[in-house]
Amino acid sequence: MKAVLMKAVMVRDFGAPGLAQVEEAPVPTPGPGEVLLRVALAPVNFVDLLVIEGKYQFLPPRPFSPGKGPVGTIEAVGEGVTTLAAGDRVLAMAEQGGYAEFCLAPADQCYVLPDAVGFEAAAALSLAYDTAWFALHARGRLAEGETVLALGASGAVGDATVQLAKAAGARVLAGVSSMAKAEAALAAGADGAVDLSAPDLRASLRAQVQALNGGRGVDVIVDPLGGDVFDAAVRALDWCGRLVVVGFAAGRIAELKTNYLLVKNIEVSGLQISDYRKRRPAQVRACFDEVLALAAAGRIAPRPVAAYPLADYATAMEDLRARRAQGRVALRMGEG
Template sequence: MKALLSHQPGGPESLRLEDVPVPSPGPGELLVRVRACAINFPDVLIIEDKYQLKPPRPFAPGGEIAGEVLAAGQGAAGWSVGDRLIAALGFGGLAEQVIVPADRAIPLPAERSFEQGSALLMTYATVIHALVDRGKLQAGQTLLVLGAAGGVGIAAVETGKALGAKVIAAVSSEEKAAAAREAGADVTLIYPTGEVEPKALSQLFKDAVGAAGADVILDPVGGIYTEAALRSIAWEGRFLVVGFPAGIAKLPLNLTLLKNCDVCGVFWGAFAARDPKANAAHVAQLFRWWSEGRISPRVSATYPLERAADAIAAIRDRKAVGKLVVTL
């Protein structure tokens, strides 16, 4: 079978498409034919050895997949050959076949495409955990979403609206603003990129959220945008740290004192491992919202396996709107 492998730390150009042996499922495992693998920012980091998870090389990146069961190991109860599923694996998804622990596999309804199914977990499950568990977002409150046209961003806009919030979407272009509005954002703002004057940037956020400030801010961007956004937070607001494609920010902690606010880390993978029942309840809620049309994973482009490195490069360069998916 074919797999896109990382042999040494490097960018997408360092990945190599190779023939590898087909794995065999052990106890409690499924052998899955991968039909779609969504690309996320951790795929950029993991091949550069900059992610918290560092698998032994060679390995295939690709943290979330959708596919069909080819074989089930002993004890993989409840699964049969041909069953459709989605799973978040951390890595290994950019291969024609992959081993999936049965207890991490989630059935994919027949009416849902593999492409959309692969794009659900790492964005929407992260966001529902962030907004509900960490941000305590309530109906009627104001949510500010940075990077609101990326995979996490669009998921946050839709999930925020499903929870009854007023959603302010911050993006870097008019094209991305249109995508955020299509996802349901009440207000959009376009922030500048490159050299930015910090006070002017923070004023943009303050003007967009209004005098009362944002009750919850979801930040999957980092860099200079973090402090500027924090300055627009409401009294006792919650600032959710999700990612850092623009760089890891340093915050003046006096801002948290002045607003009596919380800065909360969001690590969905560890949450799902530590509290699988709570995560399963969130995923069930996501499927209900999906069936009601309140959320819908947006796949803006698909790539064949031999061009998966291009998809990772597009995520690295922050060119993607919604999710990019590799189809097999």
């Protein structure tokens, strides 16, 4: 029998976006515990750039189709899957395969979308809001009434951090790359904005935080940037504050002298969200239950999606890297 074919971005050699080609590949068959997803939208994430370029810490064997966290409709289910059925609309936290018309995903990492949450909203939530939720609650141990500094607030994780922290009853400061981006962060719910382009950031970041927070540092910082911003931000923590490292979008992996942790009684921890999906799936499901409920109730507002056709995946990735796109970048496989 002739295989049914689909279009997919296939990585055969690691390198810059554009090296991989859109090819025809067989539509996969779901195995035990898996579902086959007809992909509507696949979010484009900074981590996808790292995977395609061979710079990520976990790299799949080649050839493979990249793309984490696609959304769409279940086409078929594998043996033993009883909680999902063909026709269900889901956010599927697949580790790869999303840049294709069909994708396999573990059934226990698929989350049925409420009627009020469309595919575009779900694509905007994917990998950003679960990362922010775990940074705030699992790693940052955020308590109601505490103050959060969301670095990179104009990015997907930063914006999600602002909104989820506000929904949890926190006071929120948004770290933005220029004050021209402050208005959007304030509209998302931030109580104030910190200019990360200010001169002498090592001193000025802390001074800005204290000026906005009654002379105090902040209780929780979520940092997807690293580099010089991390160096400055750790000094803006209050006594017993917690900083959570979620990425290095600024390009440099920062280093820290641990005596500074001791003298201020502060913590720096890291978050690799994929490990939670593998090791604590029940906690991830609780996360998505809350996030999807907040979205359905209108208490968080996922960003609009800038959707590109699959054939333009390289343009989408370069626009993401250069911060040219408006809204959350995604690839559209169909009208969904």
